[in-house]
Every structure is written in structure tokens, then in C-alpha cells.
Amino acid sequence: MIGKFARRGTLTFLVLLVGCGQPAVGEVAQPEDPSTFVAFMQKAVSYDFTQYESPRALADAASLVVVGRIADVRPGRTIEAIGTHATLVVDVEQIVKGSPEGVTDGRVFVELVTSAGSSVEQYAQTAPSGRALYFLDDRTEIPAKGTTGAPSGARIFAPMPPGLVFEHGARFVGGYEDLHAMPEKWVIPANFDDLVRAAKP
Amino acid sequence: MLAVVQSIRRRAREHQPRARGRLNGRARDGHGMQIRNSLARFSVYRSVGYHSGSLESELWGSAVMWGRRTESPTRAEGQMRARVVLGFLCLSLAISGSLVQTESVAADDFAIGPPNAGWKGDSSIHTFCWGAGFDAALQNNANWAMGTSLDRDTDITDQFDVTCAEGATDVEWLDANLPAGTRGQYSCQVKVNADTCNHSHVTLDPAEINMGSLDEEDTSKTACHEAGHSVGLIHGAAFTDCMRSGEIPNGLEEYRTYNGHHTFHINSTY
Numbered sequence: 001m002i003g004k005f006a007r008r009g010t011l012t013f014l015v016l017l018v019g020c021g022q023p024a025v026g027e028v029a030q031p032e033d034p035s036t037f038v039a040f041m042q043k044a045v046s047y048d049f050t051q052y053e054s055p056r057a058l059a060d061a062a063s064l065v066v067v068g069r070i071a072d073v074r075p076g077r078t079i080e081a082i083g084t085h086a087t088l089v090v091d092v093e094q095i096v097k098g099s100p101e102g103v104t105d106g107r108v109f110v111e112l113v114t115s116a117g118s119s120v121e122q123y124a125q126t127a128p129s130g131r132a133l134y135f136l137d138d139r140t141e142i143p144a145k146g147t148t149g150a151p152s153g154a155r156i157f158a159p160m161p162p163g164l165v166f167e168h169g170a171r172f173v174g175g176y177e178d179l180h181a182m183p184e185k186w187v188i189p190a191n192f193d194d195l196v197r198a199a200k201p
Numbered sequence: 202m203l204a205v206v207q208s209i210r211r212r213a214r215e216h217q218p219r220a221r222g223r224l225n226g227r228a229r230d231g232h233g234m235q236i237r238n239s240l241a242r243f244s245v246y247r248s249v250g251y252h253s254g255s256l257e258s259e260l261w262g263s264a265v266m267w268g269r270r271t272e273s274p275t276r277a278e279g280q281m282r283a284r285v286v287l288g289f290l291c292l293s294l295a296i297s298g299s300l301v302q303t304e305s306v307a308a309d310d311f312a313i314g315p316p317n318a319g320w321k322g323d324s325s326i327h328t329f330c331w332g333a334g335f336d337a338a339l340q341n342n343a344n345w346a347m348g349t350s351l352d353r354d355t356d357i358t359d360q361f362d363v364t365c366a367e368g369a370t371d372v373e374w375l376d377a378n379l380p381a382g383t384r385g386q387y388s389c390q391v392k393v394n395a396d397t398c399n400h401s402h403v404t405l406d407p408a409e410i411n412m413g414s415l416d417e418e419d420t421s422k423t424a425c426h427e428a429g430h431s432v433g434l435i436h437g438a439a440f441t442d443c444m445r446s447g448e449i450p451n452g453l454e455e456y457r458t459y460n461g462h463h464t465f466h467i468n469s470t471y
Contacts (some may be wrong), residue, residue, distance in 0.1 A: 042316035046435070048385040048426040050409065051447035061381055081332065081377035081404050083388055116392040117315055137381040158380040177446075181436060 030070070030129035034166035034173060037126040041164070041175045043117030045083075049161035049177070054185035055199040058163055063138040064098035065199055066090070066108055067131055073124035074149035076111045077156070079142055085111035086120040087149025087156070088127070090134065097201050102138065102155045109150035110134060110157050110164075128166060132175075133196055135163025167192035311433055311466040314396025319433040320389045321397045322371055325471035327357050327432065330365035332375040332402070339405055339420065343374045346424035350443065350458050355467045357432060367391060367400050372431050379406040384447070385423040387430035403427040413448055421457045422449050433470065434463050 031037075052058040059065045068090040076085035088110040092103050102108060114120060136157035148156055162182060164175035172179070172192045179186045189195040310318045329347050331340065347359040365373045368391050379386055385405050389398035405427070410419050425443035434444050442460035449456040459467065 039316040044388060046319065046387045046427075046430040047383050047446075048423045049446050050382040050384065050412075052382070058382075063381075079377070081334070081375035081402070082379065082386065083390075083402065113386070113388060115388040116390055116398065117320070139380065142378060160380055160382040163382075178436070 030127055032129055034128035034130065034132075034168055034175075037123065037128050038166065038173060038175055040118040040122050040126060041112065044115045045113045045176070047161040047176060051183060052162065053183045055189070055195060056185075056201070058135050058160065059097045059199040059201060062097065062135040062160060062163060064102040064108070064134075064136045064157060065096040066092045066098075066103070066134050066136070067094040067096060067196055068092045068108065068134065069129065069131055070127040071107070073120060073127050075120050075147055076149040077144035078146045079144045083113045083115060084146070085149075086114050086118075086123045087111050088123075089149070090132075093131065094196070096133070096196060096199050098136075102136075102157070104151060104154040107154075108134070108136065108157055109148070109154050110136060110159060111139065111149075112159070131167045131192065133165045133172075133192070133199065135160045135199070162186075165192075165195060309435075311470060318396070319430050319435045320392070320401065321433040321470065322357075322431060323393055323397050323399055325357055326360055327351060327372065328360045328362050328370045329372040329374060330362040330370045332365055332373040334376075335374050336376045336405075336407065339374070339376055339407065339424070342405070342417075342420040342424040343403075343428075345421045345457065346428035347372070350425040351428055351432065351467075354458055355464050356471050357467060370400060371398075372428065373400065373402050375402055375404045377404050377406060379404065379409060382409065384409045384419075385427045387427045398431070401431050403431060415449060415452050418452045418457060419449055425457050425459070429459060429463065432467055434459070434466065 050061075052061060070088050071091045072089035074087045074089065076087035078084040090108045090110055092106055092108055095103065112118075112123065114123070134157075137160055138155055139158045140156045148154070150156060159175065162174060162177040162179070165172050165179065166175065170191055172189075172195055174182075185198070189198050314320065327347065329343070331343075335343075347361075351357040352359040362370045367373075373390075383406060385403065387401060387403050389401045391398070391400040393399045403424075405420070405423060407420065410416065410423050413419075422443045426446075429444050436444060436446060442455055442463060443457055444459070444463060445456070
């Protein structure tokens with residue numbers, strides 16, 4: 001009899017333990033692997049872009065460069081002739097280049113184009129939990145319609161085409177662009193931290 | 202050279218009596234390895250102009266591995282078997298050679314949809330229109346992309362629609378202030394399925410394109426680049442046509458058209 005109660009107790013304990021480890025209702029655990037998110041980025045849009053010869057040269061052309069993690073994905077603005085956006089809410093861990101004024105309460109707001117291939121929901125469901133390096137252009141003043149997905153007064157940024165790079169294991173992976181097709185200095189850094197160092201002015 | 206010939210002759214003599222014994226061992230190995238061994242030896246023999254019975258034994262061994270007989274062949278049988286095996290080897294080499302050649306033309310995926318390839322157009326008739334406010338100064342460049350890069354040089358036929366119909370017109374040309382460093386953008390607005398797009402937007406940013414020299418050629422190059430996305434091309438590592446990213450290195454027409462690799466992809470799909 002004691003053994004039976006002990007087994008039931010153990011089972012109940014295990015169920016509670018497993019339950020406590022799950023996300024709350026409505027939350028989705030973010031994947032570590034950025035591959036699916038990157039695939040949705042590439043389904044959304046393709047660019048012709050200026051070839052910056054190195055991460056440093058790209059940083060020089062950017063308004064703000066930060067390292068951060070995606071905390072949320074929200075519906076964003078619609079810009080005529082460009083499209084409707086999803087706004088990434090990014091918790092900033094490091095400002096690599098630029099003024100802290102672009103950061104609002106420790107966050108930056110980054111808009112990604114959505115299209116027939118990628119929706120706000122798909123971005124939200126696949127947003128990776130790991131770090132990313134953002135080379136950003138300040139787009140706050142561009143005429144747009146609809147919600148920004150950001151608090152009032154916050155700056156709105158867009159990534160430059162080769163300028164969204166996700167940490168992926170010991171290496172890194174480009175969002176819109178294959179960094180292995182970039183000029184040589186892009187693939188020299190051995191890992192994400194080396195890439196961040198290479199982008200510093 | 203004489204020493205090499207003598208060495209091979211000596212090895213051939215030593216090798217001949219062992220031929221049948223080795224066949225049993227071969228029968229337990231993979232067929233491919235046996236053929237490669239025979240071919241390698243044949244190459245050595247040929248390189249010194251030496252043909253001997255040991256070669257026939259080797260080739261006979263390759264025939265034996267198919268399990269047709271196990272006793273030693275007569276000389277006539279051996280020659281016939283040798284011809285069969287040599288024919289097989291030549292055929293294999295020819296097939297593998299043609300495969301390698303095909304690979305160099307179409308080594309990457311195409312027409313399977315993003316992200317591993319671009320969005321495919323819905324037919325070989327590629328319709329286009331000017332979107333609201335599309336800069337008249339850019340229309341020549343868009344016309345170049347549709348009429349020359351695609352229509353003249355590939356199996357695509359361009360067709361201008363006076364009005365843009367979402368769900369009917371394949372490419373709607375637009376211009377806008379894109380993020381810094383962005384010269385052009387392609388996005389599928391209405392899809393048919395996971396790999397085919399029905400209506401897309403191509404947006405040019407002349408302020409980003411008109412940097413440095415060769416502005417007119419650069420604009421046509423970006424128009425060609427985005428039109429290429431609208432039929433399924435992606436960047437890859439091709440730097441010899443308009444699918445390269447960024448400024449063109451010179452005014453040659455090759456940077457405003459598609460190279461053989463990309464033309465092959467387009468023509469084999471539409």
C-alpha cells in the first residue's frame with residue numbers, strides 16, 4: 001500500500017515538475033536555431049544592395065549597430081511602394097556603434113517587410129532566442145500608415161540588406177544575404193563575437 | 202623508363218598465377234572497387250605500352266565477379282570479356298562526364314520556391330505595369346529589363362499592362378526611399394502556391410543606385426536584377442551578370458543581362 005502511494009506521489013511530482021517547465025498559455029518557446037526565421041525573411045523579400053567590403057564599412061553606413069535578442073514581434077507600419085512590416089522588439093545587450101538615443105528603455109524597434117511569403121505571425125512563431133547583430137537605418141521620418149508596433153516617440157529602424165546577422169552555434173548566419181557570398185572580410189571572423197568586434201569603429 | 206617497364210613486367214608475372222585466387226577475394230568486395238582496381242592497372246599497363254595476359258585475367262576477373270563462370274577463360278573468351286568490360290568502363294566514363302558537364306551549368310536549385318530558390322513566375326508570359334507614381338525616368342530601365350534582359354535573351358515573353366491588376370499583372374514597378382544601401386527590392390504580393398508568384402512588386406531607389414559613375418547602366422542593372430528575382434533567380438555566387446549585388450564594374454552589357462547559367466535556368470523552366 002505504501003509503495004502504491006509512493007508511486008502516485010512520485011508521478012504527481014513529475015507531472016508538476018514537467019508542467020512548471022512549460023511556457024504559460026499563449027506563450028511560445030523561442031527556438032534557438034534561427035534557420036526557420038531566416039527562411040521567412042528570404043521568402044518575404046529579395047534585394048539588390050550596395051556591397052560593403054567589410055562589417056566595419058557596413059557599420060560606418062548604418063545609423064545604429066547593436067547586439068540584441070528578439071523579445072517580441074508585432075504588426076508594423078505600411079510604407080507605400082515598400083510594403084507592410086512586422087516590428088521586431090529587440091532587447092539591446094550592446095551598442096556597437098551609434099547614439100543611445102536610438103534605444104528606448106533598453107530596446108530598439110526594427111521593421112521587416114512582410115509579403116505573400118511571410119507574415120507577422122510566422123515571424124513571431126519562429127523568432128530565435130539567440131543574439132543577433134543589427135546594422136540599422138533610422139526610418140522614423142519615412143511617411144507611413146498604420147501602427148508602428150513601438151511606443152510613442154521611439155525611433156523605428158530597418159536593417160540594411162546584409163545587416164541582420166544571427167548567432168548560430170559557433171558561427172553566424174546572415175538573414176537576407178548569404179555572408180559567404182560577401183567580400184572576403186565578411187567570412188574571416190571565426191564566430192559571432194569576432195564579427196561584432198570587426199564591426200566596431 | 203626501362204626500369205619501370207621491367208618492374209611492371211616482373212609484377213605482372215608474379216601477379217598472373219594469383220589472379221584466380223584474388224578473384225575470390227574480389228567477389229566479397231564492392232563491384233565499383235573491383236572495376237576501379239582493374240582500370241587503374243590498365244592505365245599503368247597502357248602507360249608503358251605493355252599488354253599481357255595478366256591484363257586479360259584482370260578484366261576477366263571483373264566479368265567473373267558478375268557470377269557467370271569461375272574457371273579460367275580461353276584466350277578468345279578473355280578477349281571478348283575484356284572488350285565487354287572496357288565498353289562498360291567507357292560508357293560509365295562518358296555518362297559521368299556528361300553529368301559533370303550538366304552540373305556546371307545547373308549546379309543550384311531553381312524553380313522550387315524560396316528560400317532555396319526564388320519565386321517562380323506563373324507562366325512564360327511575364328506581364329508588367331507601372332505602379333502609382335512610378336518615376337518616368339526609370340521606365341526606360343524597367344523596359345530594358347523586361348524587353349531586353351528577359352524577352353530578347355530568354356524564353357520569357359514580356360507584355361505591358363496599361364493598368365496594374367493585382368492577381369493578374371506579374372510585376373508592378375515602383376520607386377521609393379528604401380533603407381540605406383538598398384538599391385532595389387522584390388517582394389511577392391500574391392502567390393499561387395509555395396513556389397509560384399502571381400503578382401509582385403519591384404521597387405527601385407534611384408538615390409541609392411546613382412552613386413559613383415555609370416548611373417544609367419547601374420539602374421538598368423538593378424532593374425534586370427529585380428526582374429530576375431521575379432522569374433526565380435537568386436544571388437548565389439554569380440558575379441558575371443546583373444544578378445551580382447551592388448555597383449557594376451564597367452559599362453559592358455553583360456552586367457545588364459543574364460549569363461548562360463541563369464539563362465539556362467530560365468529557359469529550362471518556362
